[in-house]
Amino acid sequence: MIRDVSTSTIGRDEARRPLMEAYMFQRRVLLGCSILMVVSLIVWILAISTDHWIIIAGGPGIFIPESRRFFMSSHSGLWRHCRHTIVPNALPNAQVVRNFSSMSYTSQSFINDAKRNLSHMDFIKQFAQEKLDGSPNFTEAARRRMFAHWARGEEEEFQTFRSAFYKLVMSTDANQREFNATALRPIPIDPLDVAGIIQRRTFGSALQQVKYNNTLSYYVIPEVAQQSIFSDWTSYPLVVRLLFSYIRDIGIPAFVLNEERVILILVPPLPPKKGGQTSHYSYIPYSRCKYIDMFPNSHTLRNEPGFDDELMDYIRTQASFACITLFVMSLGAVFSFYTFMNPRYMFKRLAGGIHLVAASTALVVLQVLFSSIDYTKDHLFYAYPDGAELTYGYGVYLAWFTFVDNIMCGVMFLWYSGKKKGAKAPNDELAMADEPTIMGR
Structure with missing residues (x-):
């Protein structure tokens, strides 16, 4: 037997069609944000793994008395530091x-x-x-x-x-x-x-x-x-x-x-452009990359003129907030996809809030990094000699991408987190999801 559909039901579906279209658009936007959050998480992992955040170039060479070497360049990240120098060695019979x-x-x-x-x-x-x-x-x-x-x-x-x-x-x-x-x-x-x-x-x-x-x-x-x-x-x-x-x-x-x-x-005279040897000196390139000791003792710091206690505080803060950001972003990505399983408004707001917290912690990493550069320039000649030029590596730009991405996704999740109850909902299931929940004992 064929049941007749009431005209009231047809009218209600027709009235809710724009709401359904708007809801589907919202889901596509939030799905894009969720996928973007996964991409952002991968980008952040790449950013904190690289040692190309700070790049300092010494041009033709800057002589460093502490190491008796010409500083050529260095690049560093949150965990690892690389330094490239040229060692001038006076020849045995040279009159110097x-x-x-x-x-x-x-x-x-x-x-x-x-x-x-x-x-x-x-x-x-x-x-x-x-x-x-x-x-x-x-x-x-x-x-x-x-x-x-x-x-x-x-x-x-x-x-x-x-x-x-x-x-x-x-x-x-x-x-x-x-x-x-x-x-x-x-x-x-x-x-x-x-x-x-x-x-x-x-x-x-x-x-x-x-x-x-x-x-x-x-x-x-x-x-x-x-x-x-x-x-x-x-x-x-x-x-x-x-x-x-x-x-x-x-x-x-x-x-x-x-x-x-x-x-x-x-x-000593500046090293030749092609390296090698002059009549008085031989010039030997030397490169060293090492992971940063986060908790060095006083003896280790004495042997590392490019670091001191205050700079180590900056470095530890960067590393700590980098790990916090990684954890918060992972949590945000999980909650972003969970909003598609449970459409209740509060989960969208929770996901949006987590994204904004991740953006804040990523910004802390960048701000501490910039402060550490200023401190190094003012107090640690060995690490940032006078006349050297500073540029930022791709790690910094990846970190800025992560910050902007979290801000944008957080705002979008909060923007689309309004309650959809009753006639404002595109269907009865979504209307029930946003109704108040009474918790029993």
Whole structure:
């Protein structure tokens, strides 16, 4: 039997047809936003995985005294840092003035291996057992003991001698003047002008002739550094290679000041465009990429002049909010698709709110990143030398895409989250979904 359809039902369906069309348009928009959220989640994962957020270029090369290298470029992300440099090495028979640090190891792994080997040598054992005569001065025996404790990794004993050295030697007025540099730009000194440096006494008594590798050459050794090392130190194995690391751990600056207390820096000629060798120097490219230690100890920070405690706070904040953003975006993507299974308005508002929270945390990552760049530029010359140029890598642009995408999707979900009850609903099922729910006991 065929049942007649009432005219009231037909009229109601006709009246609701525009509402149904609008509802289907809304579903297509929100489906597009949900798919876009999945794309945005993938983009965010790619963004925080890359090490191309900050790119710093040094042009033809910027000489960094701490590492004795020309800074060429660096790029870093939230977890990993890469640095590209060129190492100028004076040729063995070249007539140039060298810094004492050029004799030493710079790789921390080489330094650790050398100290381990040195600690088992007989002369170090003898140095560690030398008797002190109770003199009020920092004697030759004290210098030997301090070096031996440092080489053997006996931190407590080394710090005791280091404190005594600071009190008896470094804290004197004459030596303090060697540390307190003015804010004036350092003066570059041409290391090829050996005769001029000697004649003008540019470095004073810091300029010493040292026989190293059977070659007698001029080295710049700060006067306080000379007072911290024992006599005839060049004749002992590995001591020369560890001198710079030892002086640094004592806390003696590697620079020398002129009479106006301006820092003097030996700056080799710029490296050739094609690299290689000149008549005085060989130029060796060196690149290093490493994951950032989020919780370094004080010793690790001393060996990383491009980082300090405050910068590490910035880096940890970036990493934390990057992970929070990843979690919130994953939650938002799940709730976005759940709104198609349960059309109740509150789930759309929840999804929209989650998207806006994810946008906020992504913006925090970007803002902390920009603040860390400003801090690095102002306080860490090693990481952001004067004259370097900053550009942003594709990681930053991917992060901005994620931020805009979350804002847009969050607004769309909130915009289409209005209640559709009664005659405003396109059908009875959707009308019932938005009715108030009474929770029983």
